[in-house]
Amino acid sequence: MIPAAFDYVRASSLTQAIDLLRNDPDGTKLLAGGHTLLPSLKLRLASPALLVDIGDLAELKGIEISETGIRIGALTTHAELFASLPLNEQLPLFRQAAGLIADPQVRNRGTIGGSLANADPAADWPAVMLALQAEIEIAGTSGFRTILARDFFVDIFSTVLEADEILARINIPRPTAGTRFVYRKIRHPASGFAVVGIAIALRLSQNLVSEATIGVTGAANHAFVGEDAADFLIGKTLSRENIDQAARLLSEATECLSDRYASADYRANLIQVELKRALLALTP
Ligand SMILES: Cc1cc2nc3c(=O)[nH]c(=O)nc-3n(C[C@H](O)[C@H](O)[C@H](O)COP(=O)(O)OP(=O)(O)OC[C@H]3O[C@@H](n4cnc5c(N)ncnc54)[C@H](O)[C@@H]3O)c2cc1C
Known part of the structure; x- marks a missing residue:
């Protein structure tokens, strides 16, 4: 749990930090809050020659x-x-x-x-x-x-x-007036990270969805936009049937990750469950 030796510079300007990165892109790492980088250094998953602390910028x-x-x-x-x-x-x-x-x-x-x-x-x-x-x-x-x-x-x-x-x-x-938002996630019990997390921005006009954007994390290699599910909802009420169909579309939008805690099938199911809960939370 002891990092490899590295040099440390506390950058005094953005230009200086960029110059230091340019001098040795492979051997230099930026340090912000350190809550991902420092554990990586201690586990020797990363061994940069130089840490550039950007905390003063x-x-x-x-x-x-x-x-x-x-x-x-x-x-x-x-x-x-x-x-x-x-x-x-x-x-x-x-x-x-x-x-x-x-x-x-x-x-x-x-x-x-x-x-x-x-x-x-x-x-x-x-x-x-x-x-x-x-x-x-x-x-x-x-x-x-x-x-x-x-x-x-x-x-x-x-x-x-x-x-x-x-x-x-x-x-x-600035979101359109009347847009409502929700973020929900199933937390990993050890780290708190999202096993599946869903953020939605949604606007209703006369009970019909007029705008919807869905962001998903935890499920796939990287966070993604649930385009088909959002498109499906436009012009529709938040009825049980429409919510169920949107949830199905969202779970089909990606190849889910699989690990020791959650299989791909389990994550696909969580996508459906969490989208339904999120949409129900936004239902007037
Ligand atoms: C126990 C634990 C639990 C956590 N649980 C969660 C959780 O539930 N949800 C969650 O979202 N996160 C979680 N995190 C991660 C946490 O949010 C980190 O703070 C975050 O991932 C990294 O931010 P940082 O400022 O600490 O970055 P650092 O650790 O300083 O840097 C992380 C990486 O990003 C690079 N970097 C940093 N800033 C910049 C920049 N401005 N431009 C370019 N590159 C940059 C660094 O070089 C490094 O490679 C957890 C972390 C820990 C240790």
Whole structure:
């Protein structure tokens, strides 16, 4: 449980951090909250020559709310997202999801940027970002680029981030008035990670679904959008039959993961159960 030796730099600017990554992309790792990276170092799953601590970078901090949407710095911790009153007045989904992450120690140190960049298939924020149609802002040697969250996750622990890029911010468009949200998950009993987690943004007009976005985590190699299930719901009531059909479509949307705790069939069943529960929670 002792990491291999490494050098450590506390970055004083985003440019410095990017330069250090560019100098040795394979041998350098960014350190944010450390709640995934430090255990990986101790288990020697990672042995970088240099750790670049980005914890002082003011440009990666803070929650800004404007007329058009919400901007969240990558270093914002799960606990800050849970506690922010202005954020949760707009999107109580943040308190709901953050409160389901692990325990207070992890929530106090772990960051949303670290969670998204790490792309653990069982992490909670990816599903929430997909349901909110978030955009990820990435800093690199040639400036900033943005990408939709739905195009950000590539595979297990894999994203579109290049080795010399830093996830800088998350931009969330202001949802249409009347949109309601829910995040539910079945927790792994040991880690608290999602065995299956489902986030939904849903709007009803005269009892018919007019907008729906569904993000799923825990079930597959990476978080994904339940497009067919959401499309099916548009223009329909949240009747028992329609909810059942949406749940079936969602469980057929992916090849589920299988591990010692949960088989692929069990996860596929959990997708159905959790989507039904989530939609029932949103039914007026
Ligand atoms: C016991 C335990 C239980 C947990 N339970 C849950 C849970 O229930 N749900 C859940 O979602 N998570 C859970 N986590 C994970 C936790 O949320 C971590 O905080 C998160 O995965 C990583 O965030 P971090 O800030 O700690 O990142 P770090 O550990 O510092 O970094 C993780 C990885 O991301 C890279 N990285 C970090 N920030 C950036 C950035 N801005 N740009 C590019 N790359 C970056 C690092 O180089 C590293 O490779 C748990 C962790 C532990 C230890």
